[in-house]
Amino acid sequence: MAELRLPFAAGRRAGDDARAPEGLPPSARRATLLAGASCLLPLLLQLPPSIAALITAVGVGIGLLSWRRPLPSALRLLLVLGLVGAVLVLAGFSLGRDTGCALLAAMFALKPSETYTLRDARSLIGFALFGPFATFLLDQGPWSLVLGLAAVVLALATLQRLAEYESRPDPARAAEPALSPGQRLLSIGRLIAIGLPLALAVFWLFPRLSSPLWGIPDRALARPGLSDSMRPGEMVELLNDETVTLRARFRGAAPPTSQMYWRGPVLWNFDGREWTRSRWIQGLPAAPMRAAGNGWDYELEVEPTDTRDFVALDLPRAAPPGARLTLDHNLYTRRPLSTLTRWQLHSAPPASYEPQLRDTLRRMALSLPEGYNPRTLALAQRWRAEAGADDAAIVRRAMAMIRGEFAYTLATPLLGRHSVDEFLFDHKAGYCEHFSSAFVVLMRGAGVPARVVTGYAGGYYNPVGNYWLVRRSDAHAWAEVWLRGRGWVRVDPTAAVAPERIYDTLADRQPGAGGLFGGIAAATPLFNLSDWLRRGWNDFVLGFDASRQQRMLQPFGVDRLDNHKLVLLFVLFASVAGIWMVWLSSRGERERDPVVRAWRALGRRYRRLGLERQPHEPALAWAGRVAQARPDLGESLLRLSQHFSDWRYAGNGPGRREARALRNELVRALRAHRPGPSGERR
Structure with missing residues (x-):
């Protein structure tokens, strides 16, 4: 690797070729x-x-x-x-x-x-x-x-x-x-200042690519977050993760927190233990939906997940540029979300959602594996016989059972082969994965089409930045049932559990209630401020993409900068930065040395006598020339020149304290030596 030369002590011998010791102290x-x-x-x-x-x-x-x-x-x-x-x-x-x-x-x-x-x-x-x-x-x-x-x-x-x-x-x-440490930091700061203008010019003006560089591999290890599969009992790690996953800013009124369901992957297939999404329906157009009301316009800032799925408020009406809406209204991007992204979205609650269910989807929404959960299937068949053709009555009956007999807890035992039977009839306590999975199996057993929806529920309002914050701990799973005349209807069996019977609630993980802030609720304002600063960083730095770069001069009347204009601006500012770098570098370390500055100033004072020191002239040779022309000045100048030469070029210069004292003494002596035109010193 090439040797990096940095400024060092003023006591170094110029051109000294002595070898440094091999071993490191x-x-x-x-x-x-x-x-x-x-x-x-x-x-x-x-x-x-x-x-x-x-x-x-x-x-x-x-x-x-x-x-x-x-x-x-x-x-x-x-x-x-x-x-x-x-x-x-x-x-x-x-x-x-x-x-x-x-x-x-x-x-x-x-x-x-x-x-x-x-x-x-x-x-x-x-x-x-x-x-x-x-x-x-x-x-x-x-x-x-x-x-x-x-x-x-x-x-x-x-x-x-x-x-x-x-x-x-x-x-x-x-x-x-x-x-000293301060001098060393100052020296490093000067080095950084040399290249900083060019770095800023590259960041702001070098034309950015609208797509990632080809050849940069994706991340191999997935970040914690929503998955396209769900196995009851495995989301507990995510529920304890306070990392931010998205920020939402509403234009106008925000929906109530109870309606903040952030829709993610929809899971159709169940093998008795694990729920997975159906891949073949991802290419189908979005199912028809009739909105109930005007809905909400909002901007979503999504943290990197390295997946192609991202959530939106239930239900998104259309896909933004760069994404598409699947049959089950899941947003799917063209490229993995490996960087911070922003999306402009509109969502609304549905008055009806896919009121006509095609036979293939109906069979998928009723499918159950054989040989699993016999007690649950027996209960579902009994309910069907008692309810007749009234699917809504079966839904109400299941919700009443859950509301009256079940509790919410994160401390759940490991379930066996008949996981739904064990949850519904033995433990009767769990969290959203258990509730949604058992509810959908119960509905399918009773002949009611149902599916699992994963995403996030709720959010935390940050009053400092006027936006909503959703963390990974807000991960949630709920159910959707298909009812005649209405289509898909959201049903959240977890929310049906009586609040006084919930052992672990999301409120226990409010900012300031634990984690980094040590359980001090008074630290919540600090959390608000720090996350607002992080959002500002995202907006000012990470969100500065090709589109924003082209629009950055709009306040000055320039509507759009194409690549040619950006290149011209970059060349202009890079040239200025290059001149700045050359100017600072050409000064060199000697120009910043107070002794050398004073020595050169002394040489310029002899200009009025026609005896100015030449750039190539050694100190003692110059002093000898002055002594020949002006004997009255020669003795003192020879002494100063010898003093300066010994200090500047001595092989074993003094330590740091001695060098500082000698430097101050020599500066005072040099500044006091002022030759007058008639030969006297003044």
Whole structure:
């Protein structure tokens, strides 16, 4: 890797070719490993916990074992093979962005075992800088940016320290930092300021692609979220996840919370244990629906899920551009939702929804596997015999039974083969998966077409930003039954459970009631503010796509920027940024040194005497020339020149404190030396 030259102490000998010591002092090695760990941290936070814990444990263990002596080559080879194999096993041998990033992190965890020289340290830092950049392949949130920037600053500061170490041939002084932490941060800040204008020009003006880059693989490990299948008892992990999944802002009045059902995948097929969606109906046009009222217009901000499904308020009237509406009114996108997306939608409650049910769909909505849940089927058949042809009466009877005899809880036992029988007749307690699954099986057994709908229920209103927040813990499953004359009707058996008999409610997971805010309800305003700031980040940075880029100059009267105009603007601002970079770089480190500035100012003061120092002229040669022309000035100038030369080019310069004191003394002496035109000093 190319050597990165950074500013270092003013005591460095210009053109000194002395070799730096080969071995790293313990302080320099600790700084190198700390910088590497900081670069790896944001990436580890985006990996599955099991993989991140394994890589962390291996990295710490190798760092301790190899601190005093290198590990044998055979052992290192075994560690490489073992760690790579373990990561692939934990990833399920699925290849994608996250698996590739996990392998990158695993390889870096092994680097401390071969970090003993200056070259090794630079190699480790150069490799570690891939960590923050790989993080943005998995997450583009503000915390990833903050951690990534902090890691880059620490890595650059470490490289700067390694450059100082290389410049000092004396091992006794090599380990002593030449710059204070504040000076080092200021120096790194100057380096960042050189490239920042060009980076901003690229972000705002470089023409963006309207579609993802070809060749970038999808994520292999799915994010937690809604699935296209449901097995009762497996949603409990999702119900305890407070991660935000979407934000909704309504234009006008919002529906009551009791009507906030966010519709996701619809599940038709049941094999006795698991519910799955029917793939073949995804290509059919949306079923007819007649709205009851004007409905609601809203903007949906959907967090990445790496799936093609996203939810909408029940029921969406039409699909927005880039998505399509399936037969059962599930929204399906053309590309995986791997980044933050925004959608303009309109939904309305149905007055009638698919009032005519075709025979194929009716058979699907009545299908049950043989040999499962005999007690449930016997109860359903008895209800059918007592109700006659009145399907609505069977629905009411089931809801009355659930309302009077059942309770809601997340602490449910593992169900066996006849899961619905065990839930309805033995346990009589569970959560939405159990209620919706048992209800649909009961309805199908009684001859009432029914299906399971998954999605989210409710939401949290953030008064700071005037929008609704839906988290993964709001995941929900309900039922739809088909009734003659009305079509599909939503029935939520979970909501029928008496509130006083619910053991675990979603209210227990209100912001501020637990998790990050430690159970302090007074922290809810902090949650509101932090999520509002996150939404602003999404809008200002992550939501800046090709469409918004083309419209960004509308406030200045430019309706739309095509790619040609964007390229011209980019070239203009990039040129200005390039001039800025050249100007700052050309000044060099010497221009910022107060001693050198004062020394050059002294040379310019002799211009009035015709004795100005030439750029190529060494300090002592210039002082000798002045002494020949003006003996009255020569003695003091020779002394100052010798003082300056010793300070600037001495092989073993003073430490940081001594250098600062000497620098201040020399600056005062140089500023006090002012030659007049008649020869006197004043």
